[in-house]
Amino acid sequence: MRLSHRFCLLSLVLLGVVCIGGFFVWQRARHFERLFYLTRLDPIGLNMIRNEPSSTASIVIFGDSRAATWPAPAGFSIINRGIPGHTSTQSLLRYRMHVSPLQPALVIIQVGVNDLVALPLLANDAESIVQTTIANLRAMVDLARADGNQVILTTIFPLGPNLFEQLDPGTGRIQTAIEQVNTAIRAMSAPDVIIFDSAAILADASGYVAEAYRADLLHINPKGYQVLNEALSMLLTDTQ
Incomplete structure (x- = not known):
C-alpha cells in the first residue's frame, strides 16, 4: 500500500512539473506569436512611439x-x-x-x-x-x-x-x-x-x-x- 501511495505521489509530482513546464512553454509561444504579428504589421515600430509634448x-x-x-x-x-x-x-x-x-x-x-x-x-x-x-x-x-x-x-x-x-x-x-x-x-x-x-x-x-x-x-x-x-x-x- 505504501509503495502504491509513493507511486501516486510521484506521478502527481511529475504531472505537476509537466503542467507547469507546458504552461511556461505556452506562455512563451504566445509571447513570440504576438511579437511576430506586431512585426508584420509594423516592422520597425513606427506606430509604437507616440508623439510627446515638447x-x-x-x-x-x-x-x-x-x-x-x-x-x-x-x-x-x-x-x-x-x-x-x-x-x-x-x-x-x-x-x-x-x-x-x-x-x-x-x-x-x-x-x-x-x-x-x-x-x-x-x-x-x-x-x-x-x-x-x-x-x-x-x-x-x-x-x-x-x-x-x-x-x-x-x-x-x-x-x-x-x-x-x-x-x-x-x-x-x-x-x-x-x-x-x-x-x-x-x-x-x-x-x-x-x-x-x-x-x-x-x-x-x-x-x-x-x-x-x-x-x-x-x-x-x-x-x-x-x-x-x-x-x-x-x-x-x-x-x-
Whole structure:
C-alpha cells in the first residue's frame, strides 16, 4: 500500500512539473506569436512611439524592451525610445526617425539581445548574426556621432535563466554570443563613446544575471534597474 501511495505521489509530482513546464512553454509561444504579428504589421515600430509634448530632456535612451523598461535615474529627465522585441536591425532602421529629430546631447543605447536569442534555432547562421549585431551597434553609434551626440553604449545584459532555461543547451550558446558581442562593444570606446558595462554590474560569478536582479530569461526587475541607475547617475553627472 505504501509503495502504491509513493507511486501516486510521484506521478502527481511529475504531472505537476509537466503542467507547469507546458504552461511556461505556452506562455512563451504566445509571447513570440504576438511579437511576430506586431512585426508584420509594423516592422520597425513606427506606430509604437507616440508623439510627446515638447521636452527639455537632452538625454534619450534607445533600444529594445530592456531600454523601454529602464526608468530614468532620479534627478535626470530622459526621453525613452525603447521598443520591446526589437532587434538591432530594427533599431538601426528607425534611429533617424525616433532619435535624430529629438536632437539630444546624449544617447544611451541598449539593444542586441533579441538578435542573439535566435541562435538556438539558427545555429548555422550564428556567426553571421553575431557580426550583424556588432555592425548594427557600430552603425547606430556612428549615426549618433554624426548628429553631434555623445553616446553611452551599454553592454548587453547577460541572461537570467529559470530552471527550464537552464536545461536548454541553447541558453549557453546565447550567453557565449552575448559575451562575444560585449567584447566588441567594449572595443568601441572613444572620447565621445562611453561604455557602460551593465553586464559587469548585474552578473554574478556564474556570468548570468544575479538572482536578486532577475525577472525572467531576458529581463531584470526594479532592483536590477536600481543598481544600474546608481552607476549610471554618477556617469551622467560626470558627463554634464
